[in-house]
Amino acid sequence: MSVGRQPSMADVALAAGVSAQTVSRALRGSPNVNPETRQRVLAAVDQLGYRFNNAAKMLSSGRSHTIGLIVLQSGGYYSRSAVTAGVEAGAGEAGYAVSIATIARLDTGLMERALAKLADQGVDGIVIAVPLISVTQKMEDITRDIPTVTVDGSRTAGARVLGIDQRAAGRVATQHLLDLGHRQVWHVAGPDEWIEARQRREGWRECLTAAGIEAPPVLEGDWSPASGYRQGQILAMIPEVTAVFAASDEMAFGIIRALRERGRSVPGHVSIVSVDDIELAAYCAPPLTTVRQDFYACGTAAVALLLQGAGEPAVEPPVLAVRESTAQPSVTDR
Amino acid sequence: MSVGRQPSMADVALAAGVSAQTVSRALRGSPNVNPETRQRVLAAVDQLGYRFNNAAKMLSSGRSHTIGLIVLQSGGYYSRSAVTAGVEAGAGEAGYAVSIATIARLDTGLMERALAKLADQGVDGIVIAVPLISVTQKMEDITRDIPTVTVDGSRTAGARVLGIDQRAAGRVATQHLLDLGHRQVWHVAGPDEWIEARQRREGWRECLTAAGIEAPPVLEGDWSPASGYRQGQILAMIPEVTAVFAASDEMAFGIIRALRERGRSVPGHVSIVSVDDIELAAYCAPPLTTVRQDFYACGTAAVALLLQGAGEPAVEPPVLAVRESTAQPSVTDR
DNA sequence: CGAGCCTATGTTACCGATGCCATCTGTAAC
DNA sequence: GTTACAGATGGCATCGGTAACATAGGCTCG
Missing domain, CATH: 1.10.260.40 (lambda repressor-like DNA-binding domains)
Structure with missing residues (x-):
């Protein structure tokens, strides 16, 4: 009125x-x-x-019914954005609002600022959905006061860590190639600062070791198709490469492009398997054999962990989607 | 201590x-x-x-230094997620926090709830980054009280609308195909509820009309590669199809896959152009000719409009990235 | 029938900052 | 030597809820 x-x-x-x-x-x-x-x-x-009035409610009750979410700004990293969606959904269901703080790149200072910003907003809890590697005193100070769940990151004081077993993904992908008859599997990893990248690499290495194979040198990209393309150019120069495990679908497509440009067909000469199963994986040429993991569920689980403090929830095992980018090595290569 | x-x-x-x-x-x-x-x-x-204490500050000052952002939950729609990143960046720079409300799908009820949720949180402004088509009384009530900017949506009371000229994108894409010598351009549109989809379709139609060509029937997908694949199966059955304008890169790849499976090569038999220029566009096979628009800038502009109330900011014109999915029609087709 | 208790409601203090007004000091102006 | 005024600071009410306590009525039970 x-x-x-x-x-x-x-x-x-x-x-x-x-x-x-x-x-x-x-x-x-x-x-x-x-x-x-x-x-x-x-x-x-x-x-x-x-x-x-939420402000008043918050002031007197001391709780904001808001949880903070820290994500990377760049939208390119599939698994992280799926986590984000899961967090939003889980929080929404529990009647919590989600306040996001984006950081432009993996950087300790930016990370501190993002945490401080969320703390200033009075969030009741924080989900860190970027791979936190080094933890500073300042971060500790904040995460000691506010319940925090890190998705695949380093542990900080009082913060719980929710892990997806990325090693398993690496093992599954690598084993698939070995099962096809490949004698060696090369790897194009993600940036070393990323836990995902490290764990996938470890899974790959474990699998090779278990098969009695000495792992070749690791090539490293930055998740982008462009970086995959660059590493693919290198791989194309190495005649004995018949199988490659790429740490992300996007890199895989870059690698495929580089190989084909240099006359090495996929999967004819080289088989490629990767991780993520983005929507396009099944529709680009060739359809990509890739490992799917439920990152969305990981996001909802993170919220549940934060709010209910429930124990580590069960994580779905990775699933291999076999498509056309992998095949048995050609006879001459065997 | x-x-x-x-x-x-x-x-x-x-x-x-x-x-x-x-x-x-x-x-x-x-x-x-x-x-x-x-x-x-x-x-x-x-x-x-x-x-x-932000709550106290907010209570006494009446301003929360938070802006609300309404987005669709599904991460698949490229342009929208780029807008999101832009909003976050713009808000962060201005010292504003961003609180997100996601809606699972385009639905009036969910939209109302999202608006109410943000209003409850006491946000200082709202950016609606979903294509709002129908506006209800409840929405009007809220957007009358809180400054709102809609990115490419319907106008509500007191809400400003920031538009990207999607028609231009449609025209540019279509004109490119005509310039190559194609006599007709088919269109696989996005869902009709989406403003983007409608405007791109209009641009396509305008361009054809200007060239004195009667537009063929429109096929409609849902932005996903799977839907593109389904429409591609239909297109493959129509012999005279030599050029297709897809409303999104992801659909384009689905279309390409369907065409090729049916023996119609791209760009040999059929040329395809689309909109978005996602990272993978240049690296999948074939590299996609596509129209790039600066949605990130659109996001920052939305925030600027919200906070400073500045006039409609200039929007970058769409840019065509010509790659290998388009070519002149083969001689037999001409 | 009064003690004890439960239910429904009202009263009051307070959360932590800000807005407004009051105060105090020094200094320039007349 | 007042007056006028600006700069620096303090006091108090206030924002809109909630927690804690107080109160009033109705019920059970010995």
């Missing part, structure tokens, strides 16, 4: 003929409220278009 | 030997504070690890 300002609880109380406190109780579903009174309150709320 | 609770302004004031009011002034950079006093205050802040 009046254009003055948003109606407050006092206004509602007046309209309903009760005290503000009763309004508060009625709205929060306190058991000790007469159903009829509650009806009156709700009617008044509806009529006035009352909307409770 | 004490584990009790976060230090408050009063604690800082005590430590610095001044009043809480002076602390407030010092921290906010009020001009009327003795530099020496300010030093003392800052020292105390530093020593106590003081962190201001």
